[in-house]
Amino acid sequence: MERLFAIILFVLSAQYAIAQQQTYCNPINIDYGYCPIPAFVQNGKHRATADPVITFFKNKYYLFSTNQWGYWHSGNMLDWTFVPRKFLRPEHKVYDELCAPSLSFVNDTLLVVGSTHGKDFPIWMSTKPEGDNWKELVHKFEAGAWDPQIFWDKEKDEVYLYYGSSNMYPLYGVKLNRKTFQPEGEVIPVLALNDDEHGWERFGEHNDNTFLQPFTEGAFMTKHNGKYYLQYGAPGTEFSGYADGVYVGDNPLGPFTYQPHNPFSYKPGGFARGAGHGATYQDANNAYWHVSTVVLSVKNNFERRLGIWPAGFDADGIMYSNTAYGDYPTYLPLAKKEHTGLNSFRGWMLLNYNKPIQVSSTLGGFNANYANDEDIKTYWSAKTANKGEYIITDLGEISTVNAVQINYADQDVDIMGKPDTTTGHKYILYTSNDGKKWNVLVDKSKSTKDVPHEYIELQKAAQARYIKLENIAMPTGKFAISGLRVFGLGKGPNPGMVKNFVPLRAEPKKKGERRSVWFKWQQEPNADGYVIYFGKSPDKMYGSIMVYGKNEYYFNGLDRSDAYYFQIEAFNNNGIGPKTEIKKSE
Structure with a gap:
């Protein structure tokens, strides 16, 4: 009885802590799987995903993305639970399972289908997706669509498919039969890039290379106030300039007109860079959000993460997303509804950018200063994954600390695909005012959670000059950090006007x-x-x-x-x- 009471108390306290948390921080903290494709891990095994889509369905958020062998659900857009599931049949010999999946719902049924150039992949359906409860809606989907999105026009009770991924061909749309969900009618080219006019559609890390035609992909449709907003990604998933644009029309298959204010989702600078190939959804309060791909491209061009950005439509029907300070602590839906300007930004600043760092050991050229240079592509690595390896960041002065984000890097990882079990990240965070006497801030020494981008919002702000992260255990690989990021407020003046x-x-x-x-x-x-x-x-x-x-x-x-x-x-x-x-x- 005593043990049962302790378990109940633990669960209630955990739920209370989650309810009290008001913010999240990009990249979002989910247990990303490791790249399952042998050809893509020659420079080191690593976590990878992209091409995300979220929908709010029956009071939960559902998140699907590439290469994950399953999906996540959440009640608050912060704490995500993974559901293992392989959707393709054994005869489909592919590594990446659901690549750039479509996720949508029609009435009380959630629909999922992955990318294929063939015509034998199924469309899956579920009325209770919180558990692994799926069956085939369509045994062989005849569309053969890459980067598909199935869109239900609720007011008309019609269903459409948008798809395409190419630097030669446009995106396409086609109406689906409402009963069979197979294509019917003419396949319509709905959108093509115009990089001669639109600089952000150009290929390259900063939309600055012209040696290859840019790619368009990731079609996604949102209907708002009777208008159809056809979204698309450009120009390349491996670049910081990865972005989403939008065309607008009066009908589901067009014609569509380029929105003057484009790209509507764009984040080429900061720690979490790139905001392309995503999906727009509404939260429990009907406010809009945009989930998209965040670029790493270190171990492989397709090494990526996910970011969630506040989004919306202004009074003139212009679609936008808010990425300013988008990788700093941002209000969750329960706390804020208004997204314009800096209303979604919590106001906690980064306290340790390029400040002094001390470490227990250093592996080769993976130097300590890479852990706080605000570049997700660089990282510090200790020589081992042993208990006691540590990193200390000096804030320069005693500051108010409200949150800490720990971004782990993949060094000498030995896992591929989605592991069935994991030992999780075990660590302890300490604070100090003099670098000698240490107090425990957060103790996760017994945690079993896999938290590659751990974000901790403190229930009570701490006063500290030094933050120490001490390793207890890693799921795999060495103790390596791409960003130990401390958020709060310093004691000095704000900068002046530029x-x-x-x-x-x-x-x-x-x-x-x-x-x-x-x-x-x-x-x-x-x-x-x-x-x-x-x-x-x-x-x-x-x-x-x-x-x-x-x-x-x-x-x-x-x-x-x-x-x-x-x-x-x-x-x-x-x-x-x-x-x-x-x-x-x-």
């Missing part, structure tokens, strides 16, 4: 590259970094770029023919400075 902010762009009707702009500004002495805002209207500057450690930035994501508005602000560990006046570029 001076001499100048966007340089070729003038209309003159020779020059008008899809690009070169930003220059005077370094603000108290700044850790900057956020540049851009848009085609001074009241719709939904685009943002986070820049660390520089006073210039080349941006290659403009539409050639249009005028733009730009603005910049500085930030540091204490807060955000005032925005500059808006600059217009014809």
Whole structure:
């Protein structure tokens, strides 16, 4: 009885702690599987996923993504439970199982189908997906669609399929028979890239390479106020410039018109970079969110994670997402509903960017300073995974600590695919004011959870100068960290307004590259970094770029023919400075 009471108390306290937490932090913290494809792990085994889709169904959020051999569900968009499941039949000899899956629902039934160029994959259905309760809706789906999305037009009770992934062919749409869910009628080309006009659709890490035609993929449809918003990804999943755009139409198969304010989901800077090939969904309060792919591309071009961004539609029907400070602590749906401006950002700043680091040991060139350089592609690795390996980050002064994010890296991992069981990440976090006397902040020494991007929001803020992460055990590989990120507020002043902010762009009707702009500004002495805002209207500057450690930035994501508005602000560990006046570029 005593043991039962202890278990009940533990469960209730855990549920209370989750209920009290108000924020999450990108990349989202789910137990990502390891890449199951042998050809993709020659440079080291690693976690990988992409092409996510979330839907809110029967009071739970369901999340599917590539290469996971199962899916997740959550009641709060924070604590995700994995359900192991292989959807393809034994005769389908593929490694990645559901690649870029479609997830949608019709009435009380959830539908799932993966990518295929053949015509023998099933569409699966479930009315109780919280457990492994699935059966075939369609035995052989005749569409043969890659990157599919099945869209139910609820008002018309009609079903459509959108699909395509190519740097040669457009995206397509076709109506599905409402009873058989097989294609009927004409297959319509609905969208093609126009990178000659749209700079953000160009191939390359920063939309700056022209040696290969850009890819379009990840079709996704959202209906809002009678309009159809056809979303698409460009230009390449391995790049920080990976983004989602949108075309708008009055009918499900078009014609569609390019939304002037594009890309609507874009995050080329900061720690979690890339915001392409995603899906838009509504939460329990009917507010919109956009889930998308976050780029790593270290062990392999297709090494990726997932990010969730606040999204919405403004009064003029413009679709947007808010990625400014999007990899800092962000309000969960239960806490905030309004997404415009910085309303979704919790206001806790990064306290330890490029501050001094101490470590127990270092493996080769995986140096300690890589653990807080705000680059997810670089990481520090200890020589072992032994208990007692540690990393200490110095905040520079006693600061208010509200949250910590621990981003583990994959070094000498020996797992492929989705493991049935895991030993989890075991660790202890300590605080200190002098680097000598340590107090336990968080004790996860007995945890069994797999938390590759662990995020801890403290129920009570701590006052500390030093944060120490001590390893107890790893699920696999060495103790390696790509980002030990400490959030809260310092004791000093915010940065001032940036001076001499100048966007340089070729003038209309003159020779020059008008899809690009070169930003220059005077370094603000108290700044850790900057956020540049851009848009085609001074009241719709939904685009943002986070820049660390520089006073210039080349941006290659403009539409050639249009005028733009730009603005910049500085930030540091204490807060955000005032925005500059808006600059217009014809």
